[in-house]
Amino acid sequence: MAGRDGLHWADYNDRQAGRSVRELCAELIGLAGPGAGRRAVDLGCGAGIETRALLDAGWRVHAIDSAPGTAERVLATAGADERLRIEERDLALPDELPPADLVYSGYSLQYLPPESFAPAWRRIRSSLRPGGWLAVNLLGDRDEWAGTPGETFLDEPAVRRLAEGLEVVKLVEEDADGPAWSGTKHWHVFHLIARRGA
Numbered sequence: 001m002a003g004r005d006g007l008h009w010a011d012y013n014d015r016q017a018g019r020s021v022r023e024l025c026a027e028l029i030g031l032a033g034p035g036a037g038r039r040a041v042d043l044g045c046g047a048g049i050e051t052r053a054l055l056d057a058g059w060r061v062h063a064i065d066s067a068p069g070t071a072e073r074v075l076a077t078a079g080a081d082e083r084l085r086i087e088e089r090d091l092a093l094p095d096e097l098p099p100a101d102l103v104y105s106g107y108s109l110q111y112l113p114p115e116s117f118a119p120a121w122r123r124i125r126s127s128l129r130p131g132g133w134l135a136v137n138l139l140g141d142r143d144e145w146a147g148t149p150g151e152t153f154l155d156e157p158a159v160r161r162l163a164e165g166l167e168v169v170k171l172v173e174e175d176a177d178g179p180a181w182s183g184t185k186h187w188h189v190f191h192l193i194a195r196r197g198a
């Protein structure tokens, strides 16, 4: 993990308790329908709030995050569940991801350095089963944090290239000041939902 370290994220995730499910994840769950035992992967799962929402919607969930204490934190949020697998792993490492019918990654992939982002994105794309859903928040190049060393910020053409070959169900660009954990900041975020053809 580059830049912000594991202790930063452990602290951040510990303070997420009680917030509601992120909008993009709630929308994705509505679009993808009941999990009915299908497999979802939550990349950069943080405190596990979206992991729990996916379990509640009937998905088997593989939750991945590199922050120390992820297993305990996600279990505290989601509860023990035989459909839940939690893995403390750095997404920059070249291990393949499990095949998935849904991949969700909320505000996490920007923390990969550019040289790791591209191969990680290829692994995400390869993990998607036919008909699989993908939803991610990707940070844009006009974000206040753009230029932070070791992190990835994208312009719109780059985001569109990432989605090439997928059906783009939603691509909304946010470019406005808004609240962050650290105070108000300028957000430039691409909210993407896409689907692999059946």
Ligand SMILES: C[S@@+](CC[C@H](N)C(=O)[O-])C[C@H]1O[C@@H](n2cnc3c(N)ncnc32)[C@H](O)[C@@H]1O
Residues within 6 Å of the ligand: 001, 002, 009, 010, 012, 013, 016, 022, 043, 044, 045, 046, 047, 064, 065, 066, 067, 089, 090, 091, 092, 105, 106, 107, 108, 111, 112
């Ligand atoms: C802003 S938080 C988002 C967490 C959660 N998805 C949410 O929406 O609250 C970013 C998360 O990405 C995780 N993360 C950062 N770099 C990572 C990496 N290289 N591999 C895996 N997880 C990473 C952090 O530990 C943190 O939990």
